[in-house]
Amino acid sequence: MVRAKPAFVCQSCGAVHNRWSGKCDACGAWNSIVQEAASAPLPGVSTSRGLGRGRVVVLEGLSGAPDEAPRLASGMAELDRVTGGGFVVGSILLLGGDPGIGKSTLLLQASAALANAGHRVVYVSGEEAAAQVRLRAQRLGLGDAPVALAAETCVEDILATLREGPTPRLVILDSIQTLWTGQAESAPGTVTQVRASAQALIRYAKTTGACVILVGHVTKDGQIAGPRVVEHMVDAVLSFEGDAGRDFRILRAQKNRFGPTDEIGVFAMTGGGLEEVRNPSALFLGDREPDAPGAAVLAALEGSRPLLVEIQALVVPSSLGTPRRAVVGWDSARLAMVLAVLEARCGVRLGQHDVHLAVAGGLRVQEPAADLAVAAALVSSLMGAPLPVDAVFFGEIGLTGAVRPVAHPGPRLREAARLGFKRAALPPSAAEAAQEAGVAALSVATLDALVARLAARADGAGMKGA
Structure with a gap:
């Protein structure tokens, strides 16, 4: 019998190397390569050539109703x-x-809601004892929910327990990094163990019809720890974001085979657990200072949900040879592009100024429709003139200085009108949508036109054309 050779696996990306080295050639991480024993073959899978002819798979056509x-x-x-x-x-x-x-709080509340609705739910904790999970449930007022609870880390024992009795509708495993299986000869949390444990749980979910939720740790750069192949194996990857200094939390779908990937869910952390926020715009604009220069309200869109958030900018003369550019909640490369367009196309000199930009409330904005609001906040801060308190901004800025149209202006403007905003600086193509929403449209075809209006407002002329 040929003895299996040990493999050297990168714990950051899962790349396999023939020998140990200080730096992974695949991802560039240092000191991430660990020697691991070769994985044992999966049950029922032959590793020898010529053994087992397989089974015939039924082929189907593309026609027919899905x-x-x-x-x-x-x-x-x-x-x-x-x-x-x-x-x-x-x-x-x-x-x-x-x-x-x-x-854990989010999943415990979801499991309690499903269990109270009559579904069998199993919650398996690999990080906490059953008494600790029970204590959290009592603190959240969920102690009477009929959730089956266990504290276990062996995958074989977990699967044997799940097969006893009726198939559960929902299985929660907290977390995947603590699980281990006898099919892999390595420590829990390593790439080999995480991959083998996830594969066994995926087979169980597909064969029984149970929905399985795995909890994953996050690294310093915000990525889910473990091999990237696990994210490709699962059906959906959800990210729970938030700032420790704030009460609200954002749930995003980074991957979803059965739904959209641009929707967000907003929650507020309270003493009684997570509460759903039905009106996020009011939450993000709750502490707004209307007369402060450098603050612009962005009419954003996250999936099908319109959101109004405040973009705050601070532009001050710099005493450094290289001015500072600090960004929170937005893309720093996008800020550099907007600054370049302001200087090249509009004559706004910011090369000797420090620029600080933040999305108020801790929300991260990813869509290019925020370009116009960012530019307005920067110019407002530079000139020291506050923007109209009843105006919202959205539009994408091109390298030529033109303001390009964005998707779905109607929901953005209806959300603005619902919260009492009367005016909107927007691309010319969205003027009709503004009229339908009952919002006065300030059509901005080029960025220099907006800068000229803001300069006139700083001189006391105001924005009478809005």
Whole structure:
């Protein structure tokens, strides 16, 4: 019998090397390569050539009506929004987030809601004892929910327990980094163990129809720890984000085979657990200072949900040879592009100024429609003139200085009108949508036109054309 050779596996990306080295050639991480024993073959899989001829797979055509995947509503509207309407039967999800952000609290509340609705739910904790999970449930007022609880880390024992009795509708495993299987001869949390444990749980979910949720740790750069192949294996990857100094939390779908990937769910952390936020715009604009220069309200869109958030900018003369550019909640490369367009196309000199930009409330904005609001906040801060308190901004800025149209202006403007905003600086193509929403449109075809209006406002002329 040929003895299996040990493999050297990178713990950051999962790349396999023939020998140890200080730096991974695949991802560039230092001191991340660990020697691991070769994985044992999976049960029922032959590793010898010529053994086992396999089975014939039935081939089907593309015609015919597709069957809609049955879904299991979680009882939490914000969670169902992100997953696409509920958990799909037989699917497996990976939930990641910073330590202490509220992942276990979110899943405990969802499992209690499903259990109270009559579904069998199993919660397996690999990091806490059963008494600790029970104590959290009592603190959240969920102690009477009929959730089956266990504290175990062996995958074989977990699967044997799940096969006893009726198949559960939802299985939660907290977390995947603590699980281990006898099919891999390495320590828990290593790439080999995480990959083998995830594969065994995926087979269970697909064969039984149970929905399985895996909890994953997050590294310093915000990525889910472990091999990237696990994210490709699961059906959905959810990210739970938030700032430790703020009460609200954002749930995003980075991958979803059964729903959209641009929806967000907003929660507020309270003493009684997570509460759903039905009006996020009011939350993000709650502490707004209307007369402060450098503050612009952005009409953003996250999936199908319009959000109004405040973009804050501070532009001050720099005493450094290289001015500072600090960004929170937005893309720093996008800020550099907007600054270059302001200087090249509009004559706004910011090369000797420090620029600080932040999205108020801790929300991270990713869409290019924020360009116009960022430019307005920067010019307002530079000139020391506050923007109109009843105006919102959205539009993409091109390298030529033109303001380009953005998708779905109607929902943005209707949300602005609902919260009492009367005017909107927007691309010319969105003027008709503004009229339908009852908002006065300030059409901005080029960025220099907006800068000229803001300069006139700083001189006391105001924005009478809005």
